[in-house]
Amino acid sequence: MRNGGRLKVGVLLSGGGTNLQALIDACAAPGFPAEIALVLSNKAEAYGLERARRAGIPTTVVDHRPFPDRPSFEREIDRALADAGVECVCLAGFLRVLTEGFVERWHDRMLNIHPSLLPAYKGLETHARALADGVAIHGCTVHFVRPALDDGPLIAQAEVPVHPGDDPAMLAARVLTREHEIYPLALRLMGEGRLSVEGETCLIDGHPGPMRLRWNDAPPIGG
Numbered sequence: 068m069r070n071g072g073r074l075k076v077g078v079l080l081s082g083g084g085t086n087l088q089a090l091i092d093a094c095a096a097p098g099f100p101a102e103i104a105l106v107l108s109n110k111a112e113a114y115g116l117e118r119a120r121r122a123g124i125p126t127t128v129v130d131h132r133p134f135p136d137r138p139s140f141e142r143e144i145d146r147a148l149a150d151a152g153v154e155c156v157c158l159a160g161f162l163r164v165l166t167e168g169f170v171e172r173w174h175d176r177m178l179n180i181h182p183s184l185l186p187a188y189k190g191l192e193t194h195a196r197a198l199a200d201g202v203a204i205h206g207c208t209v210h211f212v213r214p215a216l217d218d219g220p221l222i223a224q225a226e227v228p229v230h231p232g233d234d235p236a237m238l239a240a241r242v243l244t245r246e247h248e249i250y251p252l253a254l255r256l257m258g259e260g261r262l263s264v265e266g267e268t269c270l271i272d273g274h275p276g277p278m279r280l281r282w283n284d285a286p287p288i289g290g
């Protein structure tokens with residue numbers, strides 16, 4: 068654990084928040100080095116907010132629609148994060164494009180989870196594209212956020228096998244299970260102060276990452 072206690076995390080989301088739930092569950096474990104200080108959504112109806120409330124985590128809604136531009140919307144987000152004492156941001160299905168200014172303010176302090184083995188399949192519809200290509204192994208990635216879409220130093224990746232007869236929904240469900248393993252794992256590494264970035268490579272305990280969970284590995288214990 069870092070000096071000064073648990074890392075204060077702000078989670079940004081727009082939807083159901085199963086990844087948020089995985090982070091909530093991980094943070095509840097004794098000795099986990101991070102705590103969720105705020106869950107922020109641009110959508111009031113996001114079920115992730117309900118998950119946070121049930122866990123007793125402060126929530127806020129910053130609706131993007133009244134703001135004239137992205138920077139003013141993001142200033143409001145920054146204010147909410149600062150008020151909550153957030154030190155690290157986890158994007159968990161936050162469906163707004165972030166400006167370079169916001170991303171750079173959180174340089175090496177903002178994580179994202181993406182449903183592919185980056186750098187393959189940046190962008191949307193990753194599962195359908197992987198199936199169309201006939202890949203045998205697919206997966207998910209946690210990475211530090213950079214201004215370019217789904218770019219940035221890779222922290223952790225988990226593979227899943229692609230089975231004959233899979234459709235995008237089946238593959239998405241298999242990948243999502245592994246997302247719930249690697250997001251807590253990456254946050255644990257972050258909270259323990261074991262991550263650094265050198266030349267856009269994430270180092271874990273000084274060794275080049277990412278941490279890779281192979282498709283036939285057992286899940287990590289305790290995230």
Ligand code: GRF
Nearest residue numbers: 083084085086160180181182
């Ligand atoms: C996940 O597929 C994640 O990879 C992507 O957004 C989705 C969020 O799902 N970035 P959930 O709301 O955590 O269930």
